[in-house]
Amino acid sequence: MSGSLRSGGTALVEVLESAGVRLLFGVPGESYLAALDALFSRRNALRLVTARHEGGAAFMAAAHGKLTERPGICFVTRGPGAANAAIAVHTAMQDSSPMILFVGQASTGVRGREAFQEIDYERFFEPIAKWVVEVSQADRIPELVLRAWHTAISGRPGPVVVSLPEDILEAETGVEAPAPWHAPFVAEVGEGAAVPIIDVLGSAERPLILAGGTGWDSDGRTNLQIFAETNRIPVVTAFRCQDLVDNDSVAFAGDVGVGSTRHVRGLIEAADVVLAAGVRFGEITTGGYELFSVPVPRQRIIHLHPSDRELGKIVIPELAVQGSPQSLFAKLRPVDIGRSRQWQEWFDAASVGRRERFRCPPSPGPVDLVAIMAWLRKNLPSEIILTTGAGNFAIWPGRFLPLRAGSRMLGPQSGAMGYGIPAAIAAKLERPDCMVVCFTGDGDFQMTGQELATAIDCGVDPIVILVNNGMYGTIRMHQERRYPGRVHGTDLRNPDFVALANAHGANAERVVRTQEFPDAFRRAEASGKVALIELVVDPEAISPSETLSGIRETAFASGVVG
Numbered sequence: 429m430s431g432s433l434r435s436g437g438t439a440l441v442e443v444l445e446s447a448g449v450r451l452l453f454g455v456p457g458e459s460y461l462a463a464l465d466a467l468f469s470r471r472n473a474l475r476l477v478t479a480r481h482e483g484g485a486a487f488m489a490a491a492h493g494k495l496t497e498r499p500g501i502c503f504v505t506r507g508p509g510a511a512n513a514a515i516a517v518h519t520a521m522q523d524s525s526p527m528i529l530f531v532g533q534a535s536t537g538v539r540g541r542e543a544f545q546e547i548d549y550e551r552f553f554e555p556i557a558k559w560v561v562e563v564s565q566a567d568r569i570p571e572l573v574l575r576a577w578h579t580a581i582s583g584r585p586g587p588v589v590v591s592l593p594e595d596i597l598e599a600e601t602g603v604e605a606p607a608p609w610h611a612p613f614v615a616e617v618g619e620g621a622a623v624p625i626i627d628v629l630g631s632a633e634r635p636l637i638l639a640g641g642t643g644w645d646s647d648g649r650t651n652l653q654i655f656a657e658t659n660r661i662p663v664v665t666a667f668r669c670q671d672l673v674d675n676d677s678v679a680f681a682g683d684v685g686v687g688s689t690r691h692v693r694g695l696i697e698a699a700d701v702v703l704a705a706g707v708r709f710g711e712i713t714t715g716g717y718e719l720f721s722v723p724v725p726r727q728r729i730i731h732l733h734p735s736d737r738e739l740g741k742i743v744i745p746e747l748a749v750q751g752s753p754q755s756l757f758a759k760l761r762p763v764d765i766g767r768s769r770q771w772q773e774w775f776d777a778a779s780v781g782r783r784e785r786f787r788c789p790p791s792p793g794p795v796d797l798v799a800i801m802a803w804l805r806k807n808l809p810s811e812i813i814l815t816t817g818a819g820n821f822a823i824w825p826g827r828f829l830p831l832r833a834g835s836r837m838l839g840p841q842s843g844a845m846g847y848g849i850p851a852a853i854a855a856k857l858e859r860p861d862c863m864v865v866c867f868t869g870d871g872d873f874q875m876t877g878q879e880l881a882t883a884i885d886c887g888v889d890p891i892v893i894l895v896n897n898g899m900y901g902t903i904r905m906h907q908e909r910r911y912p913g914r915v916h917g918t919d920l921r922n923p924d925f926v927a928l929a930n931a932h933g934a935n936a937e938r939v940v941r942t943q944e945f946p947d948a949f950r951r952a953e954a955s956g957k958v959a960l961i962e963l964v965v966d967p968e969a970i971s972p973s974e975t976l977s978g979i980r981e982t983a984f985a986s987g988v989v990g
Contacts, residue, residue, distance in 0.1 A: 436566035437462030437597040440530075441470055442605035443573040449501055451857060453477045453488040457505020459532025459545070462597035464503075477857065477886060480878040482509045484850045486516030486529060487876065490587070491815070491838045491851035494525040494642065495858055499580040499588070506532040507545025510552070515844055518556040520587040522842035524642045524708070526580040527587040528573075533562065535595040553589045562591035566601035574606065583615070583735035584708070585642050615734040617751030622759040625703070625730055628747055629661075632701035632728075633770040638684070639673065639753070640666025640713065641706030643734050646834075648754025651761040652705070653677050659765050661703075662778035664692055667712040668816075668826065668839040675830035681778045684719070685712045687823035693719060695778055696727075703730045706753040709742035710841070717742075732756055786828055795963050796942045797895070801828035803946055804865075811835050813855040813864045817848035817872035820902045821895040825867045846875025852890035853883050863953075864890035870922050871900045877928070883958035884933040890959075891952045892934075894925055897965040925962045935959040 440463055444452070452474060456464060467476050479485035482504040493500030500520075504513045510531045520527040534543040550560045559579045563572055576588040629635050637656055644652075649672055656663045656679035665672050667685030674680065682692040696702070696719045707713060714720050720727065723744050731738075731745035732753060739748040749756070786805070791797045801824055811834040816822040818840055831837055838855060840847040852866035868877075873894050883890065904918040929936035935955035939945050939962065952959030 433600045433602050435462050435466065435597065436563075436569050436592075436599050436601055437464075438466040438469070439566065439569045439601050439603065439605065440573060440592070440597070441466040441474065443570050444501065445470060445473060446605045446607065447577055448498075449474060451475050451477065451492065452501035452503065453479060453485040453492070453854070454503035455479055455482045455485050455505065455509060457503075457509050457532050459506040459509075459534070459594050460503060460530070460592055460597060462594075463530070463592065475857075476503075477853075477882065479850070479882050481876065482512035483515050483846060484876045484879040484882065486513035486527075487519070487844075487847050487850035488854040488879075489529070490516045490520040490523065490525050490527050491847070492854040492858060493520065493527045493580075493585070494523055494838055495813070495836060495855055497526065497581070497585070497642065497645065499526040499528045499577055500854070501528055501530070503530045504532070505545070506534060507547055510547055510549065514553070514556065515846075517553060517587045517589065519840045519842040519844045519847060521556050521558070522710075523840065524585050525587070526585040526642075528576050528580055529557075529587060529589045531589060531591050532597075533591045533593040536564070536593045537595065539593075549589055549591045556587075557589045558584075558586040560589045560591070563593065563596050566596050566599040567603045569596075569601065570603055570605050584733070584738055615751045615755065617732070617749060617755040617759060619759075621749050621751065622756065622763070624747055625749065625756075625760070626763055626765060628728065628730055629659075629701055629703065630765050633768055634698055634700045634774045635661050635771065636681075636695055636699035636702045636727075637661050637663045638666060638696070638702050638704045638707055638713075639663055640669040640704075641708060641733070641753070643706060643752050643754070644672055645754050648752070648757055649673060649833075651757035652753070653679060655757055655760045655763065659763070660767060660772060660775040662695060662775060664695060666707045667710065668837060668841055670826065671814075671831045671835055671837040674833040676832055678779055683826070684715070685826075687827045688715070696720075699727050701728045701730065703732070704745070705732045705756065706734075707731075708733070708738050712841070714742075788828075793965060794941045795939065795945075795965055797824050797963070797965075798828070799942050800945050800963070801825070804829055804949075807946070807949075808865070809863050811862060813838065813852075813859065813862055815839065815848045815851040815855060815864065815866045815890075817868050817875070818843045818845045818902075819869040819872050819900075820905065821867055821869040821872070822848075824895070825865075845872045848872065849876050849879050849883075849890075849892060852892065853879060853886065853888055856883075856888035856890050857886060860888065864888075866890050866892045868892060868894050869901060870894065870896040870898065870920055870925070873925070874922075877925075878932075880929055880932040880934050880958055880960070887957075889955065889957050891949070892958065892960045894960060894962045895965060896922060896925065896962055898922060925960065929960040933957070936962070938962045938964060940964045 489500030
């Protein structure tokens with residue numbers, strides 16, 4: 429249907445507004461000025477968050493998509509902007525997070541000449557995105573943006589990249605945007621699908637639920653927990669998916685991934701039936717593909733996933749069900765399966781074992797991370813959003829901070845450094861009344877730490893806890909194990925993080941003794957702006973294998989971590 433003539437950039441913004449987009453992220457670029465101009469006209473309806481780096485902006489969009497289950501929106505310029513944003517596209521793909529990256533492009537008349545900042549985005553992004561498309565006519569902008577939206581949220585959610593040639597954004601079009609719309613694209617489990625699932629579970633003696641992936645709403649999480657508690661089935665969550673079930677639930681047995689307890693790994697290996705709900709059998713969740721033999725696992729597998737392309741991709745399940753987790757557990761919630769004595773003993777042992785999660789000897793040195801985690805467990809609100817980047821420091825909150833009903837976890841399953849601070853900003857913008865706590869390391873912080881200035885600009889107040897040991901801790905740990913006595917390239921000469929954060933306008937202070945932390949945290953909470961607490965772990969006083977890798981090394985020695 430034709431309407432009044434306006435630029436392609438305006439048509440693009442109209443489609444986003446009709447989809448209910450109210451928040452988007454980006455770094456300005458000359459290649460999409462027509463879209464920026466259209467956003468200026470709609471600045472009271474669509475809030476553009478200007479980041480300091482395209483990687484930070486795209487991480488914000490990826491985290492926003494994970495939190496809301498709607499595509500996170502990001503705009504970056506052509507060439508270098510697209511390359512900088514690629515890290516977040518890869519992360520959104522591995523996280524199964526819906527996201528749309530709009531990228532400026534050289535004008536169509538000069539394409540193929542290696543024009544200024546020209547990249548073939550289809551070849552560049554194809555391995556790490558669900559779909560890559562270039563708009564060739566202004567009239568097709570509404571059609572292709574609609575398709576990008578539905579591609580990002582359907583099946584296994586993920587990132588879509590839309591290339592926007594400069595001349596197409598400036599060209600006029602009369603094609604109207606659609607009326608207000610939003611389709612969640614929930615893949616419903618068929619009415620009869622629950623019956624064979626119940627039959628297979630009912631034949632088990634040691635059943636286990638392995639929950640993960642995206643596509644879970646609050647009802648889906650609640651129904652999962654009710655079904656598991658009613659039927660006394662232990663629940664293990666996949667890597668960085670601890671927020672799928674209240675960690676205080678008697679059914680929660682722990683998470684599988686980096687820093688898993690031997691108890692959790694033992695549950696997976698000993699289970700005779702595993703209901704894998706929403707998960708993809710990734711390398712971290714499967715313990716390097718050792719917890720489930722590939723392609724035919726020792727356990728009987730019921731695999732539920734919204735995308736048929738994930739079913740049978742890694743392991744061959746006994747029962748494959750295409751559909752969303754919330755759809756299945758809505759049907760399973762009222763079911764009470766008869767349990768054998770062995771089943772009950774299995775559940776009781778799982779419940780006892782999960783209490784080992786917080787057992788760990790004090791970490792050495794003046795800053796005891798075990799004691800700090802214990803204080804946070806007692807003093808954090810029951811509902812928080814926890815964000816992390818990547819590094820051994822992330823094991824501490826992942827392992828020692830329980831996430832209760834309503835809490836969320838935003839961490840990169842791709843292992844991308846620098847995710848935590850942008851994710852915290854996006855989370856606080858979306859849920860300003862919820863406490864947002866970000867854990868970062870000294871190396872991780874320096875990937876996107878400049879986004880503290882973005883937090884100040886936006887007026888948001890996440891609390892950032894920076895663990896500083898003067899090294900790339902994860903790599904150092906592996907280096908010392910595989911090449912002992914040959915440490916190279918993993919030391920860090922760090923800036924004054926407190927001065928740096930203060931220069932951005934943040935509230936910042938340094939903690940050098942454990943007893944200083946509670947007051948520092950309270951001051952951060954009361955500051956009313958983004959706050960940074962630096963925890964100094966002295967590499968001179970503590971051997972490298974006992975610093976950020978302490979959760980691995982000291983806990984390995986105690987038999988807690990497998």
